[in-house]
Amino acid sequence: MSPDYDVIVVGAGPAGSMTAKHAAKKGARVLMIEKRQEIGASLRCAEGVNRKGLEKAGVEVDRRWVAAEIAGAKLVSPGGKVFRIDESQAGNEVGMVLERHLFDKALAADAARAGAEIWLKTAAVGVLKEGDRVIGVKAMREGEPVKLTAGCVVGADGFESQVARWAGIDTSLKTGDITTCYQYRMANLRTEPDYCEFILGSAAPGGYIWIFPKGDDTANVGIGVLASKLKKAGEVKRYLDAWIKKDERLSCGQPLEAVAGGVSVSPPVERSVMSGLMLVGDAARIIDPITGGGIANGLLSGKYAGEVLGDCAQANDYSEQALMPYDKRWRDSMENRLWRNWMAKEKFLTLSDQTLDGVIETLSTANVDKMSVHNILRAIKDRHPDLVKEFEDLI
Amino acid sequence: MIVSIEKCMHCGACVGSCPQNAIYLNEVVPEFNEDCNKCGRCVRVCPAGALRMEGKR
Ligand SMILES: Cc1cc2nc3c(=O)[nH]c(=O)nc-3n(C[C@H](O)[C@H](O)[C@H](O)COP(=O)(O)OP(=O)(O)OC[C@H]3O[C@@H](n4cnc5c(N)ncnc54)[C@H](O)[C@@H]3O)c2cc1C
Ligand code: SF4
Ligand code: SF4
Numbered sequence: 001m002s003p004d005y006d007v008i009v010v011g012a013g014p015a016g017s018m019t020a021k022h023a024a025k026k027g028a029r030v031l032m033i034e035k036r037q038e039i040g041a042s043l044r045c046a047e048g049v050n051r052k053g054l055e056k057a058g059v060e061v062d063r064r065w066v067a068a069e070i071a072g073a074k075l076v077s078p079g080g081k082v083f084r085i086d087e088s089q090a091g092n093e094v095g096m097v098l099e100r101h102l103f104d105k106a107l108a109a110d111a112a113r114a115g116a117e118i119w120l121k122t123a124a125v126g127v128l129k130e131g132d133r134v135i136g137v138k139a140m141r142e143g144e145p146v147k148l149t150a151g152c153v154v155g156a157d158g159f160e161s162q163v164a165r166w167a168g169i170d171t172s173l174k175t176g177d178i179t180t181c182y183q184y185r186m187a188n189l190r191t192e193p194d195y196c197e198f199i200l201g202s203a204a205p206g207g208y209i210w211i212f213p214k215g216d217d218t219a220n221v222g223i224g225v226l227a228s229k230l231k232k233a234g235e236v237k238r239y240l241d242a243w244i245k246k247d248e249r250l251s252c253g254q255p256l257e258a259v260a261g262g263v264s265v266s267p268p269v270e271r272s273v274m275s276g277l278m279l280v281g282d283a284a285r286i287i288d289p290i291t292g293g294g295i296a297n298g299l300l301s302g303k304y305a306g307e308v309l310g311d312c313a314q315a316n317d318y319s320e321q322a323l324m325p326y327d328k329r330w331r332d333s334m335e336n337r338l339w340r341n342w343m344a345k346e347k348f349l350t351l352s353d354q355t356l357d358g359v360i361e362t363l364s365t366a367n368v369d370k371m372s373v374h375n376i377l378r379a380i381k382d383r384h385p386d387l388v389k390e391f392e393d394l395i
Numbered sequence: 396m397i398v399s400i401e402k403c404m405h406c407g408a409c410v411g412s413c414p415q416n417a418i419y420l421n422e423v424v425p426e427f428n429e430d431c432n433k434c435g436r437c438v439r440v441c442p443a444g445a446l447r448m449e450g451k452r
Binding site: 035036037042044121123125158159160161162165166172173175178180181182227230231232233234235236237258259260261262264 | 402404405406407408409410411412413414416419420421422436438439440441442443444445446447
């Protein structure tokens with residue numbers, strides 16, 4: 001008996017929509033299910049991305065989902081030292097801040113145009129297995145249980161990543177690899193409207209405070225703190241509130257939206273495919289462990305997954321071996337970088353506020369023309385080789 | 396586990412952090428199943444401070 005669909009994508013975030021689009025484009029019969037009632041809402045993101053990340057995944061910029069174009073970035077040390085990166089010379093690599101609720105919908109619309117079916121208010125609650133092979137999902141569609149079979153199920157369910165674990169791939173994280181986040185979108189701020197700001201040090205233990213402009217006097221003002229550094233319930237919000245209160249550019253603002261969420265800052269999954277199952281985006285733990293950014297990697301992994309699934313549908317073969325080209329493609333393109341940044345994160349975690357002040361101060365004389373972790377690590381390697389010696393060959 | 400409906404922001408941070416995969420987030424509040432071993436991680440991770448272990452304040 002042939003399955004209900006060639007491909008069932010669980011989760012309509014950027015990674016899921018890209019998978020659905022590219023698989024459908026190659027002729028696969030695709031269903032994408034999303035448990036929420038609206039794609040792209042509610043928000044769980046600071047919405048920063050660079051143009052190159054979109055370009056690499058073949059996503060054309062549409063002004064309708066761009067909230068602000070960025071002129072550069074500022075890294076601020078605990079003692080107020082500033083390292084400013086002017087990106088005006090960086091060409092197509094400059095950053096932008098998105099309107100995720102429109103961006104995610106635009107990507108899902110592309111998936112629909114390519115022929116994918118989309119069901120909202122449909123939550124996967126388990127997977128169907130036959131021996132070691134995943135053959136479909138158990139879901140609740142508007143409260144009604146349904147069983148759906150597929151050649152391949154794609155776990156695109158984000159940080160929650162339950163599909164993988166239901167199928168038997170362990171994606172659980174240690175607390176040192178989880179960042180817990182809280183954010184306000186605020187108005188009436190006195191911050192720079194075209195600079196992304198990152199505030200480092202003990203104001204956000206193991207993470208940072210960010211200010212990402214959203215046009216005019218509005219911005220996403222948020223915090224990520226490493227879960228292993230948290231002692232009490234609700235502490236992360238208190239860290240953010242305390243900062244906002246003391247930063248005069250922020251304390252004059254008011255919140256328009258509150259956002260919470262978890263981010264993995266871990267090495268990527270050891271296994272991203274098994275017979276009848278693929279993991280993409282956050283579910284594959286491919287967020288950049290230094291920045292916490294996962295949009296670009298999610299898009300790219302979805303593109304690769306969809307293309308490989310298109311081939312699998314044509315050959316009607318969804319064995320682990322047939323899905324492996326996906327695993328290879330994303331690893332070739334990002335695995336070294338993810339490991340390097342994870343090692344850098346583990347190192348920077350140990351730095352005192354004083355050391356960070358020193359690092360940012362010396363960096364401020366470096367001539368970095370575009371904001372990227374690699375560029376910053378290179379500048380650190382020049383000036384503080386001891387800080388990066390454990391992973392210098394990856395820089 | 397006690398969940399504050401008033402505080403919960405439906406963000407799923409607890410779900411992704413639970414080593415036991417014992418939490419399921421419907422669109423209202425997280426639900427906890429019997430696999431929970433009371434490790435307390437979700438309580439710490441919850442950005443909204445919406446979780447509390449039974450018997451603790
Ligand atoms: C506070 C915060 C700030 C961030 N800031 C940035 C940033 O500035 N830049 C950046 O690049 N990244 C950022 N990230 C990370 C970024 O949001 C993610 O990497 C990105 O959204 C990953 O896309 P995805 O498609 O893998 O998953 P998601 O976008 O999380 O999509 C997963 C989807 O699956 C659905 N789903 C989950 N479980 C089920 C189920 N059982 N059944 C059906 N549907 C399900 C969810 O409802 C959701 O719609 C941030 C994250 C947080 C939490
Ligand atoms: S206490 Fe631990 S095992 Fe129980 S739900 Fe929370 S994280 Fe999971
Ligand atoms: S982490 Fe907290 S706010 Fe988020 S879904 Fe779980 S209980 Fe609700």
